[in-house]
Amino acid sequence: MYDVAVIGGGLLGCAVAYHLARAGTRVVLLEKDELNRHASGQNAGSLHFQLEYRMVADGDAAAERAARALPLHLDAQRAWAGLAAELDAPVEVVQHGGLMLAETADELDRLRRKASLERRHGLDVTVLTGAELTSLAPYLAAGVRGAAYAPGEGKANPRLVTLAYARAASRLGADLRTGTRVTALTREAGGWRLTTTPTAAGRGARTDGVRAAAVVLAAGVWTAELAAMADVRLPVVPVALSMTATAPTTPFLPHLVQHVGRRLSMKQTSDGNVLIGGGSPAKFRAVDGRIDLETAPELRYESLVGNADAARVVPAVLRLPVLRCWSGATTLTPDQLPVLGPLPRRPGLYAATGGSAFTLGPTYARLLAETLLTGEPSLPIDAYSPARFGFLNAV
Structure with a gap:
């Protein structure tokens, strides 16, 4: 008992x-x-305390609902910072900050509304443009108009x-x-x-x-x-996702990178690999008309191409060979x-x-x-x- x-x-x-x-x-x-x-x-280890793309894609009302969880985000940001000491074990937590990107005027407007909402809930986030953004993140493509920067974001080793x-x-x-x-x-x-x-x-x-x-x-x-x-x-709904890892390269990407207008997460590991994900779908297999949760979801070619296309916001990534692609699953609520x-x-x-x-x-x-x-x-x-x-x- x-x-x-x-x-x-x-x-x-x-x-x-x-x-x-x-x-x-x-x-x-x-x-x-x-x-x-x-x-x-199996996930990519992102520590994303800003509201994700899926939380803001359906408009301001949906973003307001998702923002009800921001107290949890603030608490988790502090918890991760002290986790290695608490557990007396290496967990490779790095919190060098995260950027959520915008490439169009509409996306930049959405980004600013999102950041305003997050600041009302206590999240430290600033929208950067122009020379200020280039100074912080020189690796970004010229077409990136702005980014919401949250200094507490980062990654851990799953x-x-x-x-x-x-x-x-x-x-x-x-x-x-x-x-x-x-x-x-x-x-x-x-x-x-x-x-x-x-x-x-x-x-x-x-x-x-x-x-x-x-x-x-x-x-x-x-x-x-x-x-x-x-x-x-x-x-609750099971969701199948896909991720991509590049071959290792010299460190150049210190931040977690996301996008306000599309599915994307990108970060570089301590070994130099760049991990690309952010919600690109994979496909569950079916057995007798029911989702087979025991078998890894199938990778979808269009998702892997989509990951590569989304990665164009960091041009240096496009020159790296792909080392591995894999699938995983998570659970979401309505x-x-x-x-x-x-x-x-x-x-x-x-x-x-x-x-x-x-x-x-x-x-x-x-x-x-x-x-x-x-x-x-x-x-x-x-x-x-x-x-x-x-x-x-x-x-």
């Missing part, structure tokens, strides 16, 4: 387990594959962050079980019973199941599937805000997914752990409650 069972061995799950274990909670983490196997380890949380959680007494798939969630007196089965990644995983007073669903694109086991339908908190009418069942789950992961995890421990998170999370969608039975 545990106090809390966390389902999902990505950044969110491992970070929640860490915070709970640090508070002395008896916590078990269940992951059907290996830790960091999916979205947390191959290190989740595992650093996992090791810290383990040191504090958390029971981490990989190769353990949850196949049923059953409400019973005093909490929940989780039926489990070992997977190919288990190598001797236990099959005795788990009982816990509370359960946290932090399984990325599988979160809705798990919620359905408790007869709850979460209106209002672009995260799902964070207790599920309605299911005592002791919590969910964390959606939104910018890598960038905001440290904050999501701490706030959810505080909710479980005291019922009073250090930042209000009512706006992100699953209850905002109403309660819908899964069947």
